[in-house]
Amino acid sequence: MVSISPIQGVLALSTLWVLKIFGRNAEILWINPFRMLAIVSGPFFPAQGKVGHYYAKFSAFAKFGTTCLSSVVFWDAIPTFWISDADAIRIVSADRQTFTKDVEAYEILNIYGQNLVGTEGAVWKRHRAVAKSAFNEANNAFVWTESMRIATEWFSDIDNRMYGTARECTVDLLKDLTQLTLLIISTTGFGRRVSWSEDAAAVPPPGHKIAFRPAVTSAISHLIPKMLTPDLIYNLSDWVYLPFISSALKETTESFEALKFHMLDVISLARARVTNGKAADMDAALLRNLVEANMFEEADCGYKRLTDDELLSNTMTFLLAGHETTAHTICFAVVLLALYPDVQRRVYEEVSKFWPEGAPAPESIAALEYTTGVFLETLRLFPPVARLGKLVQANSVIPARRFQMSPEGRPSDVEQFSVAIDKGSLVIIDIFGLHMNPIHWGEDVEEFRPERFIDTKSYRWPRDAFFAFAGGPRSCIGQRFAITEGLCLIANIVRNYEILVPYDLCDKGVEEQRKILLHWSPSITILPTEARALFRRRK
Numbered sequence: 001m002v003s004i005s006p007i008q009g010v011l012a013l014s015t016l017w018v019l020k021i022f023g024r025n026a027e028i029l030w031i032n033p034f035r036m037l038a039i040v041s042g043p044f045f046p047a048q049g050k051v052g053h054y055y056a057k058f059s060a061f062a063k064f065g066t067t068c069l070s071s072v073v074f075w076d077a078i079p080t081f082w083i084s085d086a087d088a089i090r091i092v093s094a095d096r097q098t099f100t101k102d103v104e105a106y107e108i109l110n111i112y113g114q115n116l117v118g119t120e121g122a123v124w125k126r127h128r129a130v131a132k133s134a135f136n137e138a139n140n141a142f143v144w145t146e147s148m149r150i151a152t153e154w155f156s157d158i159d160n161r162m163y164g165t166a167r168e169c170t171v172d173l174l175k176d177l178t179q180l181t182l183l184i185i186s187t188t189g190f191g192r193r194v195s196w197s198e199d200a201a202a203v204p205p206p207g208h209k210i211a212f213r214p215a216v217t218s219a220i221s222h223l224i225p226k227m228l229t230p231d232l233i234y235n236l237s238d239w240v241y242l243p244f245i246s247s248a249l250k251e252t253t254e255s256f257e258a259l260k261f262h263m264l265d266v267i268s269l270a271r272a273r274v275t276n277g278k279a280a281d282m283d284a285a286l287l288r289n290l291v292e293a294n295m296f297e298e299a300d301c302g303y304k305r306l307t308d309d310e311l312l313s314n315t316m317t318f319l320l321a322g323h324e325t326t327a328h329t330i331c332f333a334v335v336l337l338a339l340y341p342d343v344q345r346r347v348y349e350e351v352s353k354f355w356p357e358g359a360p361a362p363e364s365i366a367a368l369e370y371t372t373g374v375f376l377e378t379l380r381l382f383p384p385v386a387r388l389g390k391l392v393q394a395n396s397v398i399p400a401r402r403f404q405m406s407p408e409g410r411p412s413d414v415e416q417f418s419v420a421i422d423k424g425s426l427v428i429i430d431i432f433g434l435h436m437n438p439i440h441w442g443e444d445v446e447e448f449r450p451e452r453f454i455d456t457k458s459y460r461w462p463r464d465a466f467f468a469f470a471g472g473p474r475s476c477i478g479q480r481f482a483i484t485e486g487l488c489l490i491a492n493i494v495r496n497y498e499i500l501v502p503y504d505l506c507d508k509g510v511e512e513q514r515k516i517l518l519h520w521s522p523s524i525t526i527l528p529t530e531a532r533a534l535f536r537r538r539k
């Protein structure tokens with residue numbers, strides 16, 4: 001339960017006052033903008049026009065004419081700096097000692113134990129070292145072939161849903177793509193090779209009450225309630241019936257238990273293979289690495305060891321991190337292709353040129369330059385992870401830019417300056433702010449323009465201004481995995497279907513269609529709420 005101490009309130013106000021007299025534009029934030037509570041309240045708080053507003057993109061930076069804004073968290077009186085400057089973000093993400101991950105915000109992921117995402121320092125280094133070698137070129141090729149296989153099975157399901165002579169149907173993208181990406185990570189990461197139809201049938205295997213996919217989706221949907229409910233209430237509900245609450249808590253506990261039993265099955269199969277000397281037969285390199293790090297003695301694997309809890313926790317974390325982000329990105333990408341037919345035509349031309357027929361080889365990915373631009377541009381406009389919090393461990397200085405903004409959104413008089421940041425502060429890497437920063441991306445920053453990710457003789461796209469996969473030592477370990485999977489699915493979809501705006505939205509203007517179909521809300525990652533499209537079979 002949150003209670004606000006008057007002393008901390010006075011501290012916050014005085015911090016704010018100090019920030020103001022030093023000329024920084026400052027506002028009070030009532031809750032830590034990076035902790036879970038902020039995600040829950042994201043759609044409503046901070047309000048529009050305030051620093052930290054979830055949908056603000058670059059507008060607060062534009063309003064104050066600087067790429068570094070400051071605020072103060074009322075509770076704890078933490079000075080908080082919001083940055084949307086590529087140079088500052090590069091420095092903050094590269095210096096792992098000075099700017100450490102705000103791990104308290106990730107506690108929710110530590111349900112079964114510590115893991116790669118929710119740790120810092122030496123513990124994080126150990127987890128990363130265990131997983132790292134699994135994300136290699138051979139694994140990318142495996143992701144490619146499995147994505148091909150599963151997409152083909154999905155297409156035959158879509159074809160069965162089609163009606164009319166035009167052979168078309170509206171696809172609920174979030175539902176289907178979540179199932180698809182979950183199948184891909186569970187096969188390639190954990191060796192659970194099931195077909196689309198087997199998975200869709202959702203029949204629990206012997207010894208289980210809930211099938212694997214419903215167990216995962218149910219656990220994800222209960223993550224936030226689990227985080228918000230204090231242990232005391234859980235314990236109390238074991239003894240006393242609490243109307244409404246007891247049944248919801250029971251459901252939450254059951255979904256996490258169900259997922260745990262599925263992952264324990266996966267682990268025990270892998271352990272048996274390692275024991276029988278058949279580890280090399282396992283094509284799921286990630287699971288093999290995790291299990292070996294758990295089974296081998298320290299003498300055999302050095303410091304790269306995992307406890308039982310850490311092993312279980314990492315399987316759950318990779319399962320989550322490895323499918324939600326990619327599913328949401330592909331949802332946005334497919335909707336954008338429906339909304340921008342010219343872009344879709346160029347993707348189709350590129351894909352048809354490089355894959356005239358048959359199943360393309362994983363190396364084809366390099367040839368899909370424009371399709372890659374579509375995927376990255378989607379991530380620029382809809383970064384699944386919108387902000388990252390770093391705690392400042394030593395007094396430091398970061399660069400920022402001042403500028404004038406014209407009413408048309410054109411920055412001018414750009415001038416660099418330095419911002420002193422004290423130990424104990426919080427730095428928020430504002431990924432939306434960075435991706436919408438016209439100093440880095442140009443005036444047409446709001447436009448969907450995949451070619452901005454294609455280098456030419458006179459243009460090199462600004463790598464440091466793209467942070468969808470984070471950067472530095474803590475960048476996304478699954479970046480190549482996600483790009484391989486995303487390109488494979490987008491290219492395959494466009495090759496087989498024409499993607500259109502659903503019929504019920506055809507009488508609306510383009511702006512209205514975009515507003516509806518691209519709507520999202522803050523959740524564990526940015527969640528597309530209305531993503532659907534009409535798929536029409538190509539002749």
Ligand code: HEM
Nearest residue numbers: 117321322325326329384385468469470476477478481482
């Ligand atoms: C479009 C897809 C994806 C996006 C946009 C994305 C984005 C990110 C971002 C921004 C981070 C940094 C998070 C932080 O520091 O709190 C991250 C970390 C991570 N991602 Fe991804 N990710 C994607 C796909 C994947 C996939 C497919 C996997 C695994 C198969 C994965 C596994 C991880 C893991 C384990 C970390 C933690 C790495 C560490 O702290 O060392 N991600 N991802």
